[in-house]
Amino acid sequence: MKTMPLIEFHDLYRDDLTIVDVREPSEYAQGHVPGAVLIPLGQLPNRKAEVPVGVPVYVICRSGNRSKVGAEVLAYAGYDAVSVDEGTMGWINRGWPVVTGTDVK
Template identity: 55%
Template sequence: MAREVTQEAFAAAWSDGGLVVDVREADEYAAGHVPGARLMPLRTVPARCAELPGGRPVYVICASGNRSKSAADWMTACGIDAYSVAGGTGAWARSGRPVAAGSREHAA
C-alpha cells in the first residue's frame, strides 16, 4: 500500500527540490501542474518505473489523490520510495501555491 503525504509535507519536500511525478493525462498537465513536475501518465507508469531514481523519494501527484495512489503502489513494487500526495493538484492550487501551465515540463 502506498504511503501518503499531506499537502504541507509535500510543499516542504517540493521547496527542497523533491522529485515530483504527475500521473495525469497530458491535457490535464498542460492546464496546470506543480512547477517542476515530471509528466508520466498513469497508464505509462508500469513501463516507465525504471526511469525513476531508486535512492530518493518520489512524490506522485494527480488531480485529487486517487490515481497517484495506484501509481505510487506500482512504483513501490519496483523499489521506488514513492509517496502519494493527498488532495492532489486540486488541493495544491486551492491553497494558493504556484501552478505552471503549458505542455512543457518546467524546472523547479
C-alpha cells in the same frame, strides 16, 4: 505505499524533489506543481525506468486517487514512493504557484 498530506508536502517542497504527475497530458498542461514530470498513470509501468532510484518519489495527480495507484506501482518496483493527498487541485485551491503548458520540466 506511503501517503503524505498536501500541507506537509508543500512544507518540504523544493525544486530538486522528484515529483511524478500521473495525470493525462491535457490535465498537466492546465496546471501542475513546478518541477513535476509528467508520466501518465497508464504509461507508468513501462516508463518507471525514467524515475530516479534511491530518492523519495512524490506522486501527484488531480485529487489523490490516481497518485495512490501510481505510488503502489512504483513501491512494488522498489521505489520509495509517496502519494500526495489532495493532489494538484488542493495545491491550486490554496493559491500555490503552478506551471501551465506541456513542458515537462
